Amino acid sequence: MIKVLIADDQTLVRQGFRSLLGFSDAVEVVAEAGDGEQVLHALGEHAVDVLLLDLQMPRLTGLQVLERIHQQRLGVSVIVLTTFDDDAKLLECARLGARGYLLKDVSLEQLSSAIIRVAAGELLIEPLVTRRVIHGLQRQAQDFEHVVNPEALTQRELDVLRYMAGGYSNREIASAIHLTEGTVKNHVSSILSKFGVRDRTRAVLKAMEMGLIGGG
Numbered sequence: 001m002i003k004v005l006i007a008d009d010q011t012l013v014r015q016g017f018r019s020l021l022g023f024s025d026a027v028e029v030v031a032e033a034g035d036g037e038q039v040l041h042a043l044g045e046h047a048v049d050v051l052l053l054d055l056q057m058p059r060l061t062g063l064q065v066l067e068r069i070h071q072q073r074l075g076v077s078v079i080v081l082t083t084f085d086d087d088a089k090l091l092e093c094a095r096l097g098a099r100g101y102l103l104k105d106v107s108l109e110q111l112s113s114a115i116i117r118v119a120a121g122e123l124l125i126e127p128l129v130t131r132r133v134i135h136g137l138q139r140q141a142q143d144f145e146h147v148v149n150p151e152a153l154t155q156r157e158l159d160v161l162r163y164m165a166g167g168y169s170n171r172e173i174a175s176a177i178h179l180t181e182g183t184v185k186n187h188v189s190s191i192l193s194k195f196g197v198r199d200r201t202r203a204v205l206k207a208m209e210m211g212l213i214g215g216g
Contacts, residue, residue, distance in 0.1 A: 002026055002119045005042050007033040007065070008054040008081065013104065017052060017111070024112045036060020043074055049119045051078045055093075066096040077118045094201045099167070100124035121167035123204055153194060158212065160187040165204045165213050 004027055006014050014032045021027045031042040037059045039051070051069075055062035062080065069076060079100035080093045093101070099118045102111065117124050153161065156177075163173040170188065174181045192198065195206045207213045 001028045002115055003028055003030045003047055003049045004115060005029075005031045005033065005039070005046065005048045005051045005076075007036075007039045007042075007051060007057065007062070009034050009057045010054075013054070020108045020111055021115075023108055024115075027112060027115055034058075036062070036065045039065050040068060043069075043076060048076050050115050051076050052081055052115075053078050053098075054081045063092055063096070066093060066098060070096045077121075079114055079118055079124070094205060095199070097199075097201065118167075121169075121172075123165055123167050123201065153191065153212070157187050157191050157194075160184060161191055161203065161207055162213055164188065164191075164200050165207065 004021065006017050006029060008014050008017075011034070014034070018029050018032065021029050030046045030048060033039040033042050035058045039053070039057075040060070042048070043051070053062045053065060057065075060068070066078060066080075068074075069078065077099045078093075078097070079102055080098045081104050082101055100114055100123070102114055106114070114124050159177055160173055163176060168176065170184045171181050173179075174184045177184075179187075188200070191203050192200075195203050197203050197206060204213070
């Protein structure tokens with residue numbers, strides 16, 4: 001059973017998500033939070049696999065919560081709930097390691113599928129949100145410093161990149177394509193260098209922009 005924490009400052013929104021997930025056999029809502037401080041407290045009190053996180057919350061915003069999770073390496077997969085109001089915030093969420101992005105009007109099937117996939121380690125970005133994040137990356141040229149036309153990836157780097165998009169760790173990738181973990185790490189470093197990015201999430205988003213892998 002996947003343990004879920006719902007974080008939104010609107011009670012009706014939290015109740016709506018809880019009611020939807022009540023129909024899923026794979027998901028259990030273990031806690032709710034109405035502000036950022038409550039989120040961090042709940043993460044300390046409960047074993048949580050996936051956090052559904054609204055960005056607009058009192059005391060600590062969703063971005064501030066993501067920053068704490070990132071700094072403290074809390075090990076929870078985060079799906080950001082968005083209403084499309086701010087591309088820059090979505091880009092910052094990507095930088096801080098959010099694993100997924102969903103609109104608040106998702107169906108039960110979409111929500112359950114997203115939670116299951118993210119809990120399994122996949123990077124899930126709803127296609128329309130993906131385009132907005134990519135547009136944000138394009139507008140912030142510093143995210144792709146020193147890169148005008150990224151060097152072509154080798155076939156092995158493309159293989160590694162596709163597993164990265166699935167959320168696989170270096171060790172899992174090494175096992176899947178029969179390489180040493182050190183070799184995979186070198187391939188990942190090469191991919192980041194060629195794309196001119198600093199982390200795996202940005203590399204995956206850049207690959208989506210270039211059409212090397214699919215999104216959503």
